Amino acid sequence: xxxxxxxxxxxxxxxxxxxxxxxxxxxxxxxxxxxxxxxxxxxxxxxxxxxxxxxxxxxxxxxxxxxxxxxxxxxxxxxxxxxxxxxxxxxxxxxxxxxxxxxxxxxxxxxxxxxxxxxxxxxxxxxxxxxxxx
Amino acid sequence: xxxxxxxxxxxxxxxxxxxxxxxxxxxxxxxxxxxxxxxxxxxxxxxxxxxxxxxxxxxxxxxxxxxxxxxxxxxxxxxxxxxxxxxxxxxxxxxxxxxxxxxxxxxxxxxxxxxxxxxxxxxxxxxxxxxxxxxxxxxxxxxxxxxxxxxxxxxxxxxxxxxxxxxxxxxxxxxxxxxxxxxxxxxxxxxxxxxxxxxxxxxxxxxxxxxxxxxxxxxxxxxxxxxxxxxxxxxxxxxxxxxxxxxxxxxxxxxxxxxxxxxxxxxxxxxxxxxxxxxxxxxxxxxxxxxxxxxxxxxxxxxxxxxxxx
Amino acid sequence: xxxxxxxxxxxxxxxxxxxxxxxxxxxxxxxxxxxxxxxxxxxxxxxxxxxxxxxxxxxxxxxxxxxxxxxxxxxxxxxxxxxxxxxxxxxxxxxxxxxxxxxxxxxxxxxxxxxxxxxxxxxxxxxxxxxxxxxxxxxxxxxxxxxxxxxxxxxxxxxxxxxxxxxxxxxxxxxxxxxxxxxxxxxxxxxxxxxxxxxxxxxxxxxxxx
Numbered sequence: 331x332x333x334x335x336x337x338x339x340x341x342x343x344x345x346x347x348x349x350x351x352x353x354x355x356x357x358x359x360x361x362x363x364x365x366x367x368x369x370x371x372x373x374x375x376x377x378x379x380x381x382x383x384x385x386x387x388x389x390x391x392x393x394x395x396x397x398x399x400x401x402x403x404x405x406x407x408x409x410x411x412x413x414x415x416x417x418x419x420x421x422x423x424x425x426x427x428x429x430x431x432x433x434x435x436x437x438x439x440x441x442x443x444x445x446x447x448x449x450x451x452x453x454x455x456x457x458x459x460x461x462x463x464x
Numbered sequence: 465x466x467x468x469x470x471x472x473x474x475x476x477x478x479x480x481x482x483x484x485x486x487x488x489x490x491x492x493x494x495x496x497x498x499x500x501x502x503x504x505x506x507x508x509x510x511x512x513x514x515x516x517x518x519x520x521x522x523x524x525x526x527x528x529x530x531x532x533x534x535x536x537x538x539x540x541x542x543x544x545x546x547x548x549x550x551x552x553x554x555x556x557x558x559x560x561x562x563x564x565x566x567x568x569x570x571x572x573x574x575x576x577x578x579x580x581x582x583x584x585x586x587x588x589x590x591x592x593x594x595x596x597x598x599x600x601x602x603x604x605x606x607x608x609x610x611x612x613x614x615x616x617x618x619x620x621x622x623x624x625x626x627x628x629x630x631x632x633x634x635x636x637x638x639x640x641x642x643x644x645x646x647x648x649x650x651x652x653x654x655x656x657x658x659x660x661x662x663x664x665x666x667x668x669x670x671x672x673x674x675x676x677x678x679x680x681x682x683x684x685x686x687x688x689x690x691x692x693x694x695x696x697x698x699x700x701x702x703x704x705x706x707x708x709x710x711x712x713x714x715x716x717x718x719x720x721x722x723x724x725x726x727x728x729x730x731x732x733x734x735x736x737x738x739x740x741x742x743x744x745x746x747x748x749x750x751x752x753x754x755x756x757x758x759x760x761x762x763x764x765x766x767x768x769x770x771x772x773x774x
Numbered sequence: 775x776x777x778x779x780x781x782x783x784x785x786x787x788x789x790x791x792x793x794x795x796x797x798x799x800x801x802x803x804x805x806x807x808x809x810x811x812x813x814x815x816x817x818x819x820x821x822x823x824x825x826x827x828x829x830x831x832x833x834x835x836x837x838x839x840x841x842x843x844x845x846x847x848x849x850x851x852x853x854x855x856x857x858x859x860x861x862x863x864x865x866x867x868x869x870x871x872x873x874x875x876x877x878x879x880x881x882x883x884x885x886x887x888x889x890x891x892x893x894x895x896x897x898x899x900x901x902x903x904x905x906x907x908x909x910x911x912x913x914x915x916x917x918x919x920x921x922x923x924x925x926x927x928x929x930x931x932x933x934x935x936x937x938x939x940x941x942x943x944x945x946x947x948x949x950x951x952x953x954x955x956x957x958x959x960x961x962x963x964x965x966x967x968x969x970x971x972x973x974x975x976x977x978x979x980x981x982x983x984x
């Protein structure tokens with residue numbers, strides 16, 4: 331299975347100088363746990379902000395959510411997999427960096443995101459289909 | 465002339481067994497659609513004959529000889545009283561065990577006539593009445609658990625096929641028991657009092673059971689069959705077959721016992737394994753009341769009548 | 775009579791084959807619906823009502839065969855209910871197809887993409903339903919298959935949330951255009967719910983005789 335087959339194409343983004351509060355709102359409204367942080371300019375690279383980042387780096391440290399910026403707690407650079415790579419590769423990457431999602435890129439463009447939940451669902455479906463043929 | 469009375473009583477009771485107890489054997493099978501009514505009754509008839517011919521002797525001997533030294537007057541009164549009580553109870557729709565009534569009235573008449581009544585055997589019989597539902601309870605429980613471990617694991621289709629066969633087997637077993645135990649209880653005294661030879665008596669008895677089944681059992685089967693199959697076929701089989709094995713066991717020992725109570729025991733056993741009480745307490749109280757009431761009543765009546773006549 | 779009991783199962787086999795065929799037709803209809811949507815081809819859409827008619831008549835055959843004596847009575851009503859639920863999925867698919875025809879197969883690109891994704895999930899769900907049904911008669915575990923179906927249904931739900939948002943921001947020319955668009959999305963998303971219901975019924979049938 332290639333990552334491109336099971337990734338989510340829906341990518342939510344946020345500006346680096348938005349407030350953390352904005353980020354939280356977006357996550358809650360869209361029911362997602364991570365946001366792609368847009369690069370500030372051509373020299374910058376995209377980053378990611380996750381619920382884990384928010385809880386550990388902002389809430390636990392009692393930052394002022396409305397004042398603190400997303401850019402302050404963004405993780406950079408992104409951990410990416412090329413779209414043609416196998417899902418196993420993505421799983422290894424996630425376990426190596428202890429993260430729960432990786433981004434999928436096609437060349438320089440980020441085209442999707444693949445999370446542990448996506449992997450689990452896809453594996454289950456594959457198992458259900460294969461068990462049948464066995 | 466006096467021979468006609470016990471004969472008529474026998475025939476009547478046999479007829480009653482056919483009309484009422486066929487449902488015990490076949491209610492579940494028919495309700496589950498495993499077999500059609502007419503074929504079921506035919507099957508029932510065949511196995512009743514087989515049952516009484518192959519294994520009826522033990523029970524016949526217990527009831528006819530070992531309990532009370534039966535002679536013609538004793539038998540006439542006992543069987544007539546039994547027949548009347550059974551007809552009355554059917555009419556009033558009260559459950560009454562054929563066995564208990566017959567044993568009670570035989571004992572009553574025997575005591576009144578001053579004939580040797582073996583209280584040891586009476587005790588054995590009463591004990592069997594008490595123990596048999598419990599044995600059925602545990603047999604059914606054990607069977608259910610065993611089925612859970614084996615048959616449950618198969619695919620649905622397999623289970624459905626297997627259950628059909630099993631339900632039929634179970635019905636056959638109960639039919640067989642009806643001949644070997646119930647019918648034998650009636651026919652026993654008739655044979656041992658010299659009224660008839662064993663084989664013709666067995667055959668005639670079976671014939672009337674069959675007639676009762678053919679003519680009158682339909683309504684009972686329809687009502688009871690529907691009631692029993694609120695129990696799913698899986699549990700139904702365990703309950704019924706467990707009861708059947710229990711009755712077979714006691715038939716081996718020559719003890720006349722009630723299939724109905726064993727089936728109730730079996731159903732309770734299966735119900736318990738699911739962790740719930742399927743038999744309500746007041747039903748159990750009614751059953752226990754019956755246990756004492758039926759034979760006692762039969763005993764007293766026969767005793768009185770014997771005393772009056774003799 | 776004894777043969778019927780021991781070696782029979784012919785009636786049951788026939789019914790099983792018919793039910794399989796019924797689900798297969800659903801799968802075919804879902805496939806051609808998705809294609810019609812992708813290719814914006816009105817002609818292809820006509821396959822749906824055609825197939826629905828065929829499915830309807832098979833459903834009637836199934837129900838009458840069951841009540842003519844297939845399967846233990848204990849199982850019968852659950853099996854019939856299962857077939858009826860599959861039929862309901864068909865009806866929703868047909869409804870979606872007919873509204874799509876009226877809407878003229880012209881949807882906004884964003885909305886169209888999501889709809890195609892949902893149609894694809896429906897297709898995969900119907901395929902999984904067939905696999906799940908087969909497990910009743912084989913050695914496979916039904917749980918895996920019904921879980922897979924539920925996973926798909928959750929995925930459709932997620933897309934639905936987004937889709938509804940996009941729809942609410944869309945401008946419509948008139949009430950009817952809006953209603954038809956809304957109906958279309960409703961029918962389309964309902965299909966996955968119905969297939970999930972069907973798989974739940976399979977689970978019920980499976981455990982009823984143990």
